[in-house]
Amino acid sequence: MTERVAILGTGNMGEAVLAGAIGAGWSPGDVTATVRATEHGTARAASLRERHGVATTTDNAAAVTGAELAVVAVKPKDVPAVLDEIAPVLTAGAVVVSVAAGVTTAAMERSLRPGTPVVRTMPNTPAQIGAGITAVAPGAAADETHLALVERFLAGTGDVVRVAEKDLDAVTALSGGGPAYVFTVIDALAEAGVHAGLKRDVASRLARQTVLGAARLAVETGEHPAILRERVTSPAGTTAAGLRVLEERAVRAAFLAAVEAARARSLELGA
Ligand SMILES: NC(=O)C1=CN([C@@H]2O[C@H](COP(=O)(O)OP(=O)(O)OC[C@H]3O[C@@H](n4cnc5c(N)ncnc54)[C@H](O)[C@@H]3O)[C@@H](O)[C@H]2O)C=CC1
Numbered sequence: 001m002t003e004r005v006a007i008l009g010t011g012n013m014g015e016a017v018l019a020g021a022i023g024a025g026w027s028p029g030d031v032t033a034t035v036r037a038t039e040h041g042t043a044r045a046a047s048l049r050e051r052h053g054v055a056t057t058t059d060n061a062a063a064v065t066g067a068e069l070a071v072v073a074v075k076p077k078d079v080p081a082v083l084d085e086i087a088p089v090l091t092a093g094a095v096v097v098s099v100a101a102g103v104t105t106a107a108m109e110r111s112l113r114p115g116t117p118v119v120r121t122m123p124n125t126p127a128q129i130g131a132g133i134t135a136v137a138p139g140a141a142a143d144e145t146h147l148a149l150v151e152r153f154l155a156g157t158g159d160v161v162r163v164a165e166k167d168l169d170a171v172t173a174l175s176g177g178g179p180a181y182v183f184t185v186i187d188a189l190a191e192a193g194v195h196a197g198l199k200r201d202v203a204s205r206l207a208r209q210t211v212l213g214a215a216r217l218a219v220e221t222g223e224h225p226a227i228l229r230e231r232v233t234s235p236a237g238t239t240a241a242g243l244r245v246l247e248e249r250a251v252r253a254a255f256l257a258a259v260e261a262a263r264a265r266s267l268e269l270g271a
């Protein structure tokens, strides 16, 4: 027995969260996913019904009627319009959860009836396979019970961590967008392998599994990445030669600047 959930705007992130929760046992019969009333939306709705067994509609207000959880997963600029649609019909005590980058709980609360519990979150797309991490921060009217419900729903999407709302822009920059940085690394490593003479399928397999294996080793041993890196790096060996190039090309500084730029953009989206 699971609570009734509405996913409002079921694009990349909405579907990833939905798939993670359902994959971990949330009943598809308790989930309604909304799409836009366009040709593309109609096709997408059919595909969501077929692949996940959820109900679909283009009517956000109808979707939240009777729902205990309303997950807002539209683009940040579209959040106010969706909140305006659902505010009059939201069940008393229902929790509004947002995954939108930058949009503050205070801004959302202004569009909702006074006292509506709001939880702002920042998931990432590995949620789709239960390997995500989501940071959550409560709004003014969200208490422990509301947070617990949101965390139980998100548990199927992977790890969940509570943070202060002021930290969510940094979270967005690191783990929200982080998969994109890592996919760039996988892609670059595979291309480098091809350049070094490997067949494309072999290079791609080596690159993907190397990133997965390194991540799992870091997570499962809990050891500092610098220690794990040292164990790969033989004195005057091949890895030392490669790492030297990464340092010369300021790859660490590039990651620092990328996360800072993404955080600044998240702050801008919320302004
Ligand atoms: N893509 C990602 O990796 C992450 C995205 N986010 C956040 O998730 C939100 C959605 O991003 P994406 O899924 O990437 O975008 P998307 O464009 O794939 O999904 C948004 C969906 O909402 C639909 N939509 C727009 N207005 C609607 C309305 N009034 N009623 C019903 N459906 C409506 C669109 O047709 C689209 O399918 C954004 O606010 C973003 O900041 C957060 C974490 C990671």
Ligand SMILES: O=C(O)[C@@H]1CCC=N1
Residues within 6 Å of the ligand: 101, 172, 176, 177
């Ligand atoms: O790029 C974006 O704005 C969203 C938020 C984090 C990941 N994707």
